Amino acid sequence: MVAAAKTRDNSTAGNTKTILLLPLGDFPKSDASLLLQRLRAVCDNVRLLPAEPIPRSAWYNPRKRYRADSLIQWMARRAGSGQVYIGITAQDISTTKNGHADWGVMGLGFQPGKACVASFHRLHARNRQDEFFKVAIHELGHTAGLPHCPERTCFMRNAEGGNPTGEEKEFCKNCREKLVAEGWRL
Numbered sequence: 001m002v003a004a005a006k007t008r009d010n011s012t013a014g015n016t017k018t019i020l021l022l023p024l025g026d027f028p029k030s031d032a033s034l035l036l037q038r039l040r041a042v043c044d045n046v047r048l049l050p051a052e053p054i055p056r057s058a059w060y061n062p063r064k065r066y067r068a069d070s071l072i073q074w075m076a077r078r079a080g081s082g083q084v085y086i087g088i089t090a091q092d093i094s095t096t097k098n099g100h101a102d103w104g105v106m107g108l109g110f111q112p113g114k115a116c117v118a119s120f121h122r123l124h125a126r127n128r129q130d131e132f133f134k135v136a137i138h139e140l141g142h143t144a145g146l147p148h149c150p151e152r153t154c155f156m157r158n159a160e161g162g163n164p165t166g167e168e169k170e171f172c173k174n175c176r177e178k179l180v181a182e183g184w185r186l
Helices: 029-040 068-078 125-143 173-181
Strands: 018-023 046-048 065-067 083-089 093-097 100-105 107-109 115-119
Touching (some): 068 093, 068 107, 083 125, 115 125
Parallel strands (some): 083 115
Antiparallel strands (some): 093 100
């Protein structure tokens, strides 16, 4: 988010959102720390919270994975004014999509919203950290109100059931302008 002047109470003028990075389950601390560093490059206010167990209420027993929409609702209820949660997990997550009751996803974010979730369960091991950052920043873009973007190299591109993170390079001009207006430092 935009580097803005600090006020006396140490908050940032023009950037009232705080991103709360919440590791869920046995998420590796080293991966959480790396994502924290990368998110701080584009957002002034990112805090890493202590890891928490994944709520059993999000478990979808027929497919043995967690419901992303349930996790988002759980985190959104906890979010205070000016806070956005991003749950990060190594577990498989899913949502209802295109007539499928349980569609596996890399991440999910409501547009706009107070929470999103990203999982590295479906990512390639050799590029996992880079791909995970792109999934996380994409879902945070949704919470800031961005829809999917038709530009193939934009972080807001629709995955369309695949993993296009290898083609994504940055936010396109249109998405970048909207995020900068929201206070992102891009």
